[in-house]
Amino acid sequence: MARKAFVDEERCKECGLCITACPKSCISFSSKLNSKGFHPIEIDHEKCIGCGFCIDMCPDTAIELWEVAEA
Amino acid sequence: MEKKKLIRGRPDALNDKIMHYCPGCGHGIVHRIVAEVVDELGIKDRFVGIAPVGCSVFAYWYFNTDFHQAAHGRAPAVASGIKRARPELIVMSYQGDGDLAAIGTAEIVHAANRGENITVIFINNAIYGMTGGQMAPTTLIGQKSTTTPLGRDPRKAGFPIKISEMLAVLPGSRYIERTTVTSPKEVNKTKKAIKKAFELQMKGEGFTMVEVLSPCPTNWRLTPKDALKFVEEKMVEYYPLGVFKDEPVFND
Ligand SMILES: Cc1ncc(C[n+]2csc(CCOP(=O)(O)OP(=O)(O)O)c2C)c(N)n1
Ligand code: SF4
Ligand code: SF4
Ligand code: SF4
Numbered sequence: 001m002a003r004k005a006f007v008d009e010e011r012c013k014e015c016g017l018c019i020t021a022c023p024k025s026c027i028s029f030s031s032k033l034n035s036k037g038f039h040p041i042e043i044d045h046e047k048c049i050g051c052g053f054c055i056d057m058c059p060d061t062a063i064e065l066w067e068v069a070e071a
Numbered sequence: 072m073e074k075k076k077l078i079r080g081r082p083d084a085l086n087d088k089i090m091h092y093c094p095g096c097g098h099g100i101v102h103r104i105v106a107e108v109v110d111e112l113g114i115k116d117r118f119v120g121i122a123p124v125g126c127s128v129f130a131y132w133y134f135n136t137d138f139h140q141a142a143h144g145r146a147p148a149v150a151s152g153i154k155r156a157r158p159e160l161i162v163m164s165y166q167g168d169g170d171l172a173a174i175g176t177a178e179i180v181h182a183a184n185r186g187e188n189i190t191v192i193f194i195n196n197a198i199y200g201m202t203g204g205q206m207a208p209t210t211l212i213g214q215k216s217t218t219t220p221l222g223r224d225p226r227k228a229g230f231p232i233k234i235s236e237m238l239a240v241l242p243g244s245r246y247i248e249r250t251t252v253t254s255p256k257e258v259n260k261t262k263k264a265i266k267k268a269f270e271l272q273m274k275g276e277g278f279t280m281v282e283v284l285s286p287c288p289t290n291w292r293l294t295p296k297d298a299l300k301f302v303e304e305k306m307v308e309y310y311p312l313g314v315f316k317d318e319p320v321f322n323d
Contacts, residue, residue, distance in 0.1 A: 016296055
């Protein structure tokens with residue numbers, strides 16, 4: 001079973017600290033807007049290795065790490 | 072992709088309120104680190120935080136633990152009182168640099184020198200965040216703030232104060248470390264330091280403090296990413312990371 005990071009878009013403040021920390025460059029800002037007016041991040045699950053570095057850096061506990069069923 | 076099992080999410084010691092801090096603020100990172108340590112030590116039901124005056128005045132909104140809030144700079148005195156009255160509690164004084172190193176200098180020095188069995192989390196962001204970016208005692212030489220618009224000039228505004236080094240020479244201090252949160256590696260070092268501080272308090276060993284060099288992107292007028300770079304390149308140069316004291320206070 002693989003591990004993948006998932007964002008809670010409403011919590012994200014578009015600071016980008018997770019993007020700087022991600023060793024796989026699989027996080028980017030989406031074009032969506034959340035209710036606070038931030039562009040939340042999106043995660044490319046193909047590339048994510050589930051290391052959790054993004055969670056270490058996120059000031060807003062906006063990211064969770066889940067075990068997922070392989071598609 | 073179907074989610075099966077949560078491996079890591081928000082720690083139990085934090086609630087789900089969205090924090091009022093600016094994007095990329097170090098307070099949010101350190102709150103989460105403290106909460107993770109509280110979870111790991113299983114002390115949520117006997118933990119008391121003291122919030123300061125400063126941006127983190129509302130820390131009590133976010134922790135699923137008991138919390139108090141002290142007048143500006145007085146958190147170590149309040150923490151001392153709580154710990155002496157209820158020694159079974161684990162007590163954290165959480166303070167910014169304006170709070171701890173300016174108006175609260177007397178309280179922190181004497182709490183450390185008395186060897187109070189409390190833990191201080193000292194957020195050094197080299198600025199007064201809450202009030203709009205005035206110079207703090209910890210503002211770097213040459214650093215611009217609203218009260219030093221041309222950069223801090225030590226001939227007019229004195230020198231940045233090294234609190235960890237200062238408190239380490241007091242016979243009452245047990246454990247003092249300076250860390251930062253500029254990368255996952257540094258975040259994990261901060262977590263280890265905070266855990267060690269709480270563990271020493273649980274053993275009754277005396278005053279512990281972790282100083283965390285922490286970004287304030289808003290008042291530094293930097294992006295969150297550049298704010299981390301400022302910590303790495305400028306703050307760490309003046310405020311070296313490491314353990315400044317790790318010695319038993321009482322040898323009996
Ligand atoms: C007795 C008193 N004096 C001054 C103030 C104004 N004041 C509020 S927060 C603050 C400084 C906060 O800076 P810091 O402790 O570095 O925390 P930060 O906001 O950067 O996290 C000051 C001077 C106050 N609230 N009470
Ligand atoms: S878990 Fe690791 S690889 Fe996946 S998004 Fe986060 S930092 Fe990137
Ligand atoms: S670190 Fe957190 S708040 Fe910042 S961009 Fe990433 S998910 Fe959003
Ligand atoms: S002003 Fe600075 S310290 Fe205060 S919440 Fe914003 S970034 Fe954080």
